[in-house]
Amino acid sequence: MTGPKLGTGQQRTPRSGVKQDRFTRVDASRKVAYEVLRAVSADDAYANLVLPRMLRDRRLNGRDAAFATELAYGVLRGRGTYDALLATLVDRPLAELDAGVLDVLRMGLHQLLAMRVPDHAAVATSVALARNVVGGGPAGLINAVLRSAAGRDLDTWVAEVATTGNEDDDLAVRYSHPQWIVRSLREALRAHGHEAAELTDLLVADNTPAQVAVAALPGLSEPADLVRRASFLEVVPGRWSATAVQLVHGDPGQLSLVREGRARVQDEGSQIVAQLLAAAALEGRDERWLDLCAGPGGKAALLAATAAQRGARLTAVEVAPHRAELVRSALAAVPGGAEVRVGDGREVGADEPAAYDRVLVDAPCTGLGALRRRPEARWRRTPADLGALGPLQRDLLASALDAVRPGGVVAYATCSPVLSETRLVVDDAVKAAAKRGVVVQRLDTPAVLEQVVPGMPSAAAGRAVQLWPHTHGTDAMHVALLRRES
Structure with a gap:
């Protein structure tokens, strides 16, 4: 890489020819984007939770809200690429930079290289933002680095920095994923019957914002109701799920059925998980x-509404009290409601053996199947998380197999395609159950999927189902249906 580094005295004149170092007022959109990035990094916050709240608090809407959203999410998606680029322009390790300064630099790069922001505006507003949030000291650094970056487009930069000769390293830089995730996704594709050549398409899909999907809860609303009552929002039928619609644009909170709890924002892949459990044949x-x-x-809301139509009732268990309150809110509109308990799912099998007919284990996981929706997860997770979550996933599935009655069905689901969170967990749980005298049959989940979504291609993963962002336009949900025989 031959671009100038900070401290060389070399500065590239921006295409506009406008000076970059003058003070400008910090606009609310960029300030919100910055605060979202800091909340994600410093407080382990989730962008999809903090951003809507900040937009409401600052009363940003329309183009201003869209700009803040694209800037925050664009930086979260592109951080790996931008950091590789910054490493060639800054004369010190990035870890030595103030975290706020680094976020301002990333924001500046995203505006320069991926948004239709003029060079002079991207640089000047970044300098102004830095003065506002971290003080005037780093302004010269930010000005010099961004002016150096402004002379080339993103493809040119990527072609220069993604040149290690190691395929996984170069893919990690080019598509902004940690190398260990690149390797894990390659292995997952192969393990679930796909060609490793699909990896590039999968990485691209992870960097493509997911379209908002809404589930019409059975008995409470219909997809046609959502389309008909959308008025000024553009709503179209879902691609796969019979309960789904998709918002082409707009805020789902503007839909009255969503506000009333009769429909919920939910990815089509998650809808299909609940539908598979509900469709599996019982004895x-x-x-x-x-x-x-x-x-x-x-998923609890979709299951509870479906159960109510059949004369069944759902019990929902959640270990975290604040999340249990969210479950109660989600189920409030379901006729007859459902029982919501605060408790450890690992204990239900021992406390209520053979008590349930259908059981869902939507296991805590790395979330590597939802990176298009939660891009910060790729930087928050580490390989150690796979080992840490494995025992919990196995214990929850073991509890479910004890809690379901003979002849009943368990659905094990994760929002991750990674082998250590999917097939290996099921393999171990089935073996462990046999040692306890519990005989488990793996059902033909793809055959059940054909009943739920006829003609859905490329979803079979042995006797399980694996959905993919690049193939199905859903999160990468994995589902295995298991019947307890004795």
Whole structure:
């Protein structure tokens, strides 16, 4: 890389020819984007939770809200690429920079290279933001670095920095994923019957904002109602789920059925998880359903509404009290409601053996299947999380297999395609159950999927189902249906 580094005295004149170092007023959109990035980094916040609140608090809407959203999410998605670029322009390790300064630099790069912001505006507003949030000291650094970056487009920069010769390293830089995630996704594609050549398409899909999907809760609303009552919002039928619509643009909170709790924002992949459990054939009664780790309540709401139509009732268990409150809110509109308990799902099997007919284990996982929706997860997670979550996932599935009655069905689901969170967990749980005298049959989940979503391609993963962002336009949900035989 031959671009100038800070301290060389070399500065590139921006294409506009406008000086970059004058003070400008900090606009609310950039300030909100910065505060979201700091909350994500410093407080482990989730962008999808803090950003809407900040937009409401600052009364940003329309183009201003869209700008703040694109800037915050664009930086979260592109951080790996931008940091690789910054490492060639800054004369010290990035870890030595103030965290706020680094976020301002990333924001500046995203405006220069990925948004239709003039060079002079991207640089000048970044300098002004830095003066506002971290003081005037770093202004010269930010000005020099961004002016150096402004002379080339993103493709040119990427072509220069993604040149290590190691395929995974270069993909990690080019598509802004940690290298360990690149490797894990490659292995997952192969393990679930796909070609490793699809990896690039998957990484691109992870960097493409997900379209908002809404689930019409059975018995409470219909997709046609959502389309008909959308008025000024553009709403179209979902691609796969019979309960889904998609918002082409707009705020789902403007839909009256969503405000009333009769419809919920929910990815089509998550809707399909609940539908697979509800569609699996049982032997015997079908009255008691269980969501073993129900928070925040999306799948629980769909299951509870479906159960109510069949004369069954859902019990929802959630270990965190504040998340249990979210579940109660999600189920408030369901006729007859559902029982919501604060408790540890790992204990239900021992406390209520063979008590339930259908059980969902939507296990806590790394969330690597939802990176397009939660881009910060790629930087927050580490390989150690796979090992840390594995015992919890196995314990929850073991509890579910004890809690379901003989002839009943368990759905094990994760929002991750990674082998150590999917097939290996099920393999171990089935073996462990056999040692306890519990015989488990793996159902043909793709055959059940064909009943729920006829003609959905490329979803079979052995006897399980694996959805993919690049193939199905959903989160990468994994589902395995298991029947307890004895």
